[in-house]
Each structure stands twice: as C-alpha cells, then as structure tokens.
Amino acid sequence: MSTPQHPAPQAAAPAWQAGQPGPGYAAPGGHPGYTSPIPVVRTHLGHALASEWTKIRSVRSTMWTLGVFVLLVVGIGLLTSLLVAANTTEGDLSGENPLSFGFFGLLLGSMCLITLGVMTTASEYGTGMIRTTMVACPSRGRVLAAKGIVFFSVAFVVTLVSAGIIAMVDVALFTDAREPSAGEWLKGTVGVSLYMALLGLLSLAVGSVIRHSAGAITIMIALVLAPLVIALFMFSSSLEDLRQALFEYSIPNQLSVFYSNSLTESGPSGWDPLWIALGVTAVAFAAAFSLLEKRDV
Template sequence: MTTPETPQQPQAQPPQQPPAPQQAPAVPQAPAPQAPAPQPVAVATAPQPPHGAPPPGMTPMAPAPAVPAPPSAWQQAMNNAYTSPIPIKKTNLGHALTSEWTKIKSVRSTMWTLGVFLLLVIGIGLLAVAQTDDADYVDVPFTIPAFFGLILGQICLITLGVLVTSSEYGTGMIRTTFTASPQRSRVLAAKALVFFVLAFVVSAGSIFFVGLVASGAHSGPGVGEVSWMDTVFKGGLYVSLLGVLALAVGSMLRHSAGAITTMLGLVLVPAIMPAFLGIWSSTEKLGEKMEEYNAISSLAEIFKIDSSLDGGGGGQLLLLVVVTAGALAGAFALLEKRDV
C-alpha cells in the first residue's frame, strides 16, 4: 500500500521595499549679503589718578601692617636644635688655668723632671750640709748648699718649660687645645702662669728645706748671722724665670730638641765664653759682662758666695725679667700670626 505524498509548501519570500525616490540635483544659492562691521567710537574718559593714589573724593587709608613671612626650614631646624642639659658658661682664664694644670700634672715628663730636680737640689744640698762645719756658715747663708744642686737642677726646669709647649706641637694635641679654647693668647698665658707657680713652689721649697736642715745641723757663735730667707725667694724666682724663658722659646721654635739645645746654649755658653774673650783687649769688656751676668754667676751672687758683693743679684734678676718678657712677647706675637 502506497503512502500519499505530502505536497511541498512554497517558501515565504521577504517583502520587497519600494525604490527610494531620486533626489533633485542641488541648485547653488547666491551668498547672503553681510552687514558692514561697526566702527569703534571714541568715548571720552575722565583722567585716572596716578598709580597708588586714592580716587578723588576719598581719604587715603593707612597702609596695612606687614605680615611676617613664615620661618624657613633651616630656621625651624635651628629652633628645634638639641639643647644640652649641661649648663653652658662663658669661658675665661680660670678655665684655661684649670685645663693646663690638669695637663701638666698628668704627664710623665713633669714627674721625671721635677723628681730629678728635687733629687739634685736636696740630695746634693744634704751632702754638702753633712760635709761642712759650723765655721763655714759664718759669712754665708744656710742655703748655700742648695746652690750646688741648683747649678744642675736648673736644667731640669728648662727642660720641663720647653716640654710644656713644644710637646703638644709634636703630638698634634695643640689643635685640640685651640679648638677647645680658640683664644690662643689665653692658652699661652695659662701655660706660663701654671708653670711659673709650679716651678717657683718646687724650687723655693727645696731651697728652704736645705736651709732649714743646715740651720738645724750647724750652730755656734757667729753662725747664721747672714740672712738666708731672701735667697729662698730670689733663688726660686731666678730658676723659675729661666723655665718660663724656655717655655717661650719652645713656643716660638715648636721643636723640643731645638728649644732645649738653644736654652742650654744660653745658660752654658756665657759661662764659658769669657775665658776666650779675655784673650783680646777689644772683647775683654764683653767677656767681663758675660761673666757677671751668666746663669751660674747670677746664682752665686744671689746666694752671697762672695761677701764683697752687696748687690744680692738684683741686676741679674732684672736682666732675666727683661729677657723673659721679650721672649714671651715674641711668643704671643708668633702664636697669633702663624698657623697651628
């Protein structure tokens, strides 16, 4: 049995759109006439007042106060800087003296030089006291035994005076000293004062001790009639001034060996040269003056070894004061002029 075939349906077609109407060709139009631009008309204006002047009819006003500018960054940083809890004081000579005393008592050179000085003056003095008799002190003071020790002991004070200044230049510590105390003259003055007081106390004390021992060991008729307390002061003053002179020379030369050699020449050469200068008549007067004013002869006159001399060493002390003052003046001038 055959199945009847199903008739095929025709596919739906989309509706067709009507054709677009044709546009007419564009006809060019003539440009529209433009109106003429308006011409500027001058308008009369009233004269303006000068710049900064108030308008007419108004009273001038007072200028407004200037507003301070805000602080800059570095000013704020300075205001917020660290404040030390330690009270800040203005430095003076007393601080420099304290500093120099701390330095001079804490170095080994002070202990060695002063120790050898005391050993020479007191040791040789006591040996002389033990070897002398009562009659030996009839025309001389009791401090005469200390004279023999001072001849060698003065070299110790000269060495210490040089080292007080020149040692800091050798180690470079003088830069630290001048950084802490920029006033250089104050530093040098403090060094000279501290050294002079220390040298005078040690030297005068040793001379007094020897004289005290001699006065206790020797007695008798006519013994001790010559005053000896002035020799304690003058002898200590003379060797202390020699040390200050060495300090000034050390400050000027800034070299320990050179300054010590120079000072030894100033002390020893005038004591030797008169023997050579006396050969010629033209230099005989110079030799006599050098023999009178050299360091050893000056100490001998201070200690009244020659009873015929009544000067007491006043002229020798005055000459040494003048020479030391001149050397210190030169040291101060060079210290301010030269670099460290």
C-alpha cells in the same frame, strides 16, 4: 548629571620646608622654641687654667722631671754641705752664709726646670695635640698665658720647698757659721725660687717660639752654660771687657748673687738678677704671643 571633581587634599608641608621656624629653632624675642639641655657657658681664663693644670699633672714626664729636680737640689746640696763640714774645722766658716751651699744643687736642678718648661709647650707641637688645644680654646693668647701661669706656679712652689729644706738643714749643720739675716733668708729661699721659676718660664716661651723640643732645650742649656765657658777661654787683653761682662751676667753668677757670694766683684747685686730675668722673660713672651697669633698651628 556629573558630580564636580575636587582635588584631593594635600598634607601640609613641614614648617621648615615652608620657610617657617621648625621645632629646633630658638626664636628671638622671647617666642617659645627649642632649648638645649646643655648649658652654654662663656669661657674664660679659669677654664684654660683648669685644662693646663690637668695636662701638667697627668703627664708622667712632669712627675719624673720634678722628682729629679728635688733629688738634685736636696741631694747635691746636702752632699756638698756634708763634704764641707767634714773638711773644715771649727771657726773656718765663722763669716760664711750657710745658705750658700744650696747653690750647687739649684744650678744642676735648673736643667730640669728648663726641660719641663720647654716640654710644656713644644711637646704639644711634636704630637699634634696643639690642634686639639686650639680647637677647645680658640684664643691662642689665653692658652699661652694659662700654660705660663700654671708652670710658673708649679716651678716656684717646688723650688721654694726644695730650697727651704736644704737651707734649714745647712743652718742646723753649720752651727759655727753666722746666723743668716732676714734679708738673706728671703733671697736664699723666695728670691732664688722666683729666679728659677722665671728661668723655666723663659724656656716655655722659647719652646713656643721654636716649636721643637730638642732645639729649644739646646738653646736654653747654651744660654746657661755658654757665656761662662766662653769667658774662660778669652785670654786676649783686647777682649777683657767682654770677658768680664760674660762672667758678670752669666746665669751661674746671677744665681750666686742670691747667696751674696758673687763670682765677680762687680756686676749684678742685690735683687738685680731677678729684674734681669723678668725683663728677658717678658721680651720672650711678647715674641711668643706675636708669633702664635701669626703662624698656623
């Protein structure tokens, strides 16, 4: 009598091959499953700010550019004050605002902030690091906002310290000049620092739009110098109105308004240059945000 043959038992297929959740599957509804030891954190603007702060303080060009800026603002401002003090007699400056001698250093120093603002965005496109940045933070608007906030904060603080130093030196040096009022102190330190930081922020937006460092820097330097230079060579009487407008709204003249020493009798006055700079920068940032969302990185 033959013994019936039974098929040999087969090993059970792994759960993942049978279409069942495997050990690496986190089942919904509270069922036990694998839990990653790496915490999952929802990213926000604070993370982007920390990233951009790390970038801007770890790049050597930032320290060099800001170092030259401080040297120009304080050095040129102090040199100008010493030259004026050496070539004036007592009583010549009785009606002058001593803070106004910081104008020349800030005008030259603006080139440094323009360069740094452009490099904050455009340099990443030149090196290709912008791809890594966008992978780490897919929200492009958040990246640009973080860059703007970090840069504006750095530019404002450095300018405020530099302008404050030269302002205090000038007041101590020109004892025969009139004492600046509280409003003049505010405009000559905080006001001019806000304006300079906005000028650098405008450069950052232009760098994001152009995506080329040399091109964006050239555009911004032309914006600072070209209106005043062009106006100097407009001799025709038919162009008098245009010539006057170029003088009034040129950046050097707007900068001088903060020291109540406008180059023209009409045009912006008081805090007008700050509102103009704020409006232009807002338009440039709106364009940068729009193009950033539409174009490839």
